[in-house]
Amino acid sequence: MILAHDVDGDGPAVLLLHSGVCDRRMWEPQVPALARAHRVVRPDLRGFGESPMPGEAYADADDLAALLDSLGMAEAAVVGSSYGGRVAMELATRDPARVSSLVLLCPAFRGVDPDEELQAFGAEEDRLLEAGDVEGAVQLNVRTFLGPDADEATAHRVTQMQRRAFEVQLSADALEPGPQPERVEVDPSRLAVPTLVVSGTLDLGHFREVAAVLAAQVPDAEHVELPWAGHLPSLERPDAVTDLLLDALDRRHPVRTH
Secondary structure, three states: OOOOEEEEOOOOEEEEEOOOOOOHHHHOOOHHHHOOOOEEEEEOOOOEOOEOOOOOEEOHHHHHHHHHHHOOOOOEEEEEEOHHHHHHHHHHHHOHHHEEEEEEEOOOOOOOOOOHHHHHHHHHHHHHHHOOOHHHHHHHHHHHHOOOOOOHHHHHHHHHHHHHHHHHHHHHHOOOOOOEEOOOOOOHHHOOOOEEEEEEOOOOHHHHHHHHHHHHHOOOOEEEEEOOOOOOHHHHOHHHHHHHHHHHHOOOOOOOOO
């Protein structure tokens, strides 16, 4: 299947991968600036936005390779937020020729075990969903992952995106057989592309640890910590992250952190 996606602009390809509480709409603040000099591709990964979740085996990395093939793109710079950061590393592991560089914003990574705080979040989310309180689970995610600089309009957008993700994923849970995601193991020491790891000082401790581990293990990785950021910096201060991405995509300029 070809993922639902948008393409904007022309130039070197940039693939934007959304977080697990959002979908491709999360990148709307960044697209106009990026598309001035890049061909910007924004997919909805399976189970998010307009991409369904059929009852079959799949790997997100393979879905992305198929999407790039359909667009005639041999490679792309890949930007991933949270879950999208994990998928970005899976694509670089599975099909390294596809990835020219990585920008990982508060990425997820299976190589660091969840701490008590994140386990408690997961348990509460499961409790709410098992009780049929989808709206409660939506609001739990918004409160947990959206940092203090986000305004009310942004919180509303994240609420809509997370609610849609639950709709798609809960519908898939009812399938027989259900979706069968393949686990792609990532060895950070083998990611041989320029990599920028971004963390937020106000993010959950687990994700700050993930960023530190990746920055230490990915060869020659650069690590930038944003003192104002929670878990979704591209939504919390869109202009600042747009500048950061433009700098990362054009290595002639230093990365700005303001």
